[in-house]
Amino acid sequence: MLVEALEHVVRGIVAHPDDVRVSTRELRRGRTFEVRVHPEDFGRVIGRRGRTAQAIRTVVGALDKGRSPRIDFVEVGARGGRGR
Incomplete structure (x- = not known):
């Protein structure tokens, strides 16, 4: 649900x-x-x-029960990615 909501917001x-x-990844830190x-x-x-x-x-974060999600933004086609 969160992936779809995030995608919807960004597409707008x-x-x-x-x-x-x-995409999403589960890491030790969340x-x-x-x-x-x-x-x-x-x-x-x-x-x-x-x-x-x-x-x-x-x-x-509000949709994820108040947790603070980590969201990395990356340019498509950027060499090595330019995340923030």
Whole structure:
């Protein structure tokens, strides 16, 4: 459910919604979501001073029973990924 919700929120923000991909990994420290977006949309999902990214984390955290999820944003096609 969280993956679908996160994907829905991000697709509503970006100019290239078909390029949005969300995956999840379970690590010792908890769940990590990786959100891949088109390079032109990377600035949109991060926002000024990271405000949009933080808002996305807040929404997903509220859906995840108040937990603070780790969400990494990555440009599709970026060499080595440019995560934040």
